[in-house]
Amino acid sequence: MSMLRALMIGDVVGDPGLEALETRLPGLIQEKAADFVVVNGENAAGGFGITETAFRRILAAGADVVSSGNHVWEKRDFWPVLETESRALRPANYPPGTPGRGWVRLEKTAAGGRPVSWLVVNIQGRELMSPIDCPFRCFDNILAEQGPPADLFHSLYNSEGNLPAGLRGPGDIILVDFHAESTREKEALAWYLDGRVSLVTGTHTHVQTADERILPLGTGYITDLGMTGVTRSVIGMDPKICLDRARSQVLYRMECAEGTGGVQGVLAEIDGETGKTLTLERIFRA
Numbered sequence: 034m035s036m037l038r039a040l041m042i043g044d045v046v047g048d049p050g051l052e053a054l055e056t057r058l059p060g061l062i063q064e065k066a067a068d069f070v071v072v073n074g075e076n077a078a079g080g081f082g083i084t085e086t087a088f089r090r091i092l093a094a095g096a097d098v099v100s101s102g103n104h105v106w107e108k109r110d111f112w113p114v115l116e117t118e119s120r121a122l123r124p125a126n127y128p129p130g131t132p133g134r135g136w137v138r139l140e141k142t143a144a145g146g147r148p149v150s151w152l153v154v155n156i157q158g159r160e161l162m163s164p165i166d167c168p169f170r171c172f173d174n175i176l177a178e179q180g181p182p183a184d185l186f187h188s189l190y191n192s193e194g195n196l197p198a199g200l201r202g203p204g205d206i207i208l209v210d211f212h213a214e215s216t217r218e219k220e221a222l223a224w225y226l227d228g229r230v231s232l233v234t235g236t237h238t239h240v241q242t243a244d245e246r247i248l249p250l251g252t253g254y255i256t257d258l259g260m261t262g263v264t265r266s267v268i269g270m271d272p273k274i275c276l277d278r279a280r281s282q283v284l285y286r287m288e289c290a291e292g293t294g295g296v297q298g299v300l301a302e303i304d305g306e307t308g309k310t311l312t313l314e315r316i317f318r319a
C-alpha cells in the first residue's frame with residue numbers, strides 16, 4: 034500500500050497568521066512528511082480577503098494550493114490572480130461568469146517517486162451565507178466532468194463500497210475545502226461525499242472543532258480546521274472591537290488581533306490505491 038499524507042490548514046488571518054504560517058508550516062511539512070498541502074488564505078490581507086503578495090507568501094511557506102471563501106472578493110486586485118493562477122481557488126459554486134475557478138488538478142511526485150494526481154475542490158455553503166449555487170449539485174457537476182454523471186448517492190457504490198471506474202481515476206486523490214457557516218450543512222456535505230473523496234475539511238468559522246473522524250466509506254472529515262492566527266482573539270480579530278460591536282451593534286471596522294499566532298489544521302494519511310483516509314490527526318501548533 035502506498036501511503037499519502039495531506040495537510041489542510043485553516044484560514045490564515047492577517048499578518049500574524051502569515052508570520053505563524055511562515056514560521057511553523059515548513060517544519061510541520063517536514064515532521065509529518067506531508068505530500069500535499071492546502072491552505073485557506075481568504076483572510077490573509079488584514080483579515081479581509083487576500084492579495085497577490087499574501088498568496089505568494091503562502092505558496093512560499095509550502096502550500097500547493099490556496100483555497101478561499103466568501104471574503105476572497107474583498108481585494109479586487111486579486112480577481113485577475115484568480116484568473117491566471119490555477120493554485121488560487123475561489124468557491125466553485127459561484128454562478129457562471131464569476132472570476133476564477135473552484136477546483137484544480139495538480140500532478141505531484143510523492144515520496145518514493147510516485148506521481149500522484151491531486152484534485153482540490155473549494156466549495157461554499159449557503160446556510161447563513163449568500164444563497165449561491167447548490168454545493169451538492171456543484172460537486173456532482175465537477176465529478177461529472179471527470180466521468181459519468183452521478184446523481185444518486187447510494188447508486189455510486191458497488192457492494193464493496195468502492196466507486197465505479199471512471200468517477201475517480203487511479204491515483205486521483207480528492208481534497209475538499211468546504212467553506213461554510215452551518216455545522217449541519219458541513220456534516221451533510223461530508224456524508225454526501227463519503228467514499229467519493231478522500232477528505233472534506235470545513236473552514237470559515239475559525240474555531241477548530243474536535244470532531245475529526247473517518248466516515249463509513251473512507252472519507253476523512255472535520256467540521257472546522259480552525260485558523261492560522263492569533264488565538265487570544267475573537268476569530269483572529271481584536272477582542273475589544275468585537276466586544277464593542279457585539280454590545281452596541283455598531284459595525285466598527287474589525288482589525289486583526291496583535292500577538293503571536295498559531296497554526297491549526299489536520300493531517301490525513303490516505304491509502305494511495307483506494308483514496309480512503311486511514312488516519313486523521315488534528316493539528317494545533319501555538
Ligand SMILES: [Fe+2]
Pocket residue numbers: 044075076102104236237238239
Ligand atoms: Fe475565514
